[in-house]
Each structure stands twice: as C-alpha cells, then as structure tokens.
Amino acid sequence: MSMIRRSVLSAVVAFSFAPALPARAAPAVGQPAPAFTATDANGRTVSLAEFKGKTVVLEWTNEGCPYVKKHYNSGAMQNLQKSATADGVVWLTVVSSAPNAQGYLAPDAAKGWKTKNNAASTALLIDSSGAVGKAYDARTTPHMFIVDKSGKLAYMGGIDDKPIADSASLNGANNYVSAALGDLQAGRAVATPVTKAYGCSVKYAG
Incomplete structure (x- = not known):
C-alpha cells in the first residue's frame, strides 16, 4: 500500500471514529434554568446565579418588532414589569440581536430605549453574541421564561394567547406570564407551564 493511500485511509478512520460534539440540551420546565453571565446597558456584569432564591423573568425584546x-x-x-418587581421578582429584558442586525442596541441606545419607554425591568441585558438567547432557545420577540426560586425553569413560551400585533388584541387576552407569577407567589405549580411563543424572529449573528 502506498504511503499516500495509507495516509488517506488513516484520515478516514480517524474521522469515522471522532467523538461527536455534545448537543446543547434544550431548556425544559422543571429542570435547572441555563446559567448565564451577560453585560447590562450600564456595563454591569449580571449573572443568573446572583439572583438565587428569587423568581426571575427573562423577556426577549426587539425595539422594532x-x-x-x-x-x-x-x-x-x-405595567406587568412594575407589578412583578414590586412583588420582589427580578425582571431581565434581553436583546440578542447581533451588531448590525435589526434590533441591535448599543449600551447608550439601550439606556435611551429603556428610559423612553418607561421600562421597569430590573436590567436590560445586551446579548449581542447570542449566547444567552441560544442557551434558552429564545426564538421570538417577545419570548418569555420564568425561573423559580429554586433555580428551575417554571414557565416558557408566549406572553399571552393573542398572537396578533394589534394592541386591541390585549383586551381579553390571557397573560400567561402574569398567571404563572401568580401561581408561584401562591405556592402553586404553574397551571400552564409551556405555551407557543409568537412574535418576530430573534436576529442572531449568522
């Protein structure tokens, strides 16, 4: 067997038996919420771990959606943010649009957007790498997640049951996030822990 043929065969064998890369586990209700560290609009490092013992809401957003x-x-x-944070809930709004993609906000622009909209979130996280969004498999804006006090995912999905952009659809809408927070505050299991998220696609890099 020629040296070239032996080299090619060795490469094929090595490739065939190369271990597969582990797949990222999809987030699941009842399981520990994916850990993360991100930078907020004020330049502060924020991690999920620092809110241990508190209920945390994650809200994916895009100002142009x-x-x-x-x-x-x-x-x-x-109003929902204010009500939740008044009850001691940590509310983290996340922007996962990549730089130069629609919806991306640089720190100063993010602070301006939050002030202009009177947003009452605890922090606005700039996830331009998409690391946090991909860890949670966030696909739309808004896409909502709730982490309970034990650090487990208690809710994931849409904000309500009206997948329509018209604000008139808010009348009579069933707000899943509000209901889930009410269940957790009362010490009950979340009645509807998983729903279908709706909205604009998250503008990840690539």
Missing part, C-alpha cells in the same frame, strides 16, 4: 411595540406602546409590558 411590531409585537413588542404592541406591549410597550400600550403600557402593558411596563
């Missing part, structure tokens, strides 16, 4: 505008222009999102 009509579905996001529906909740912010009406004041519905801010």
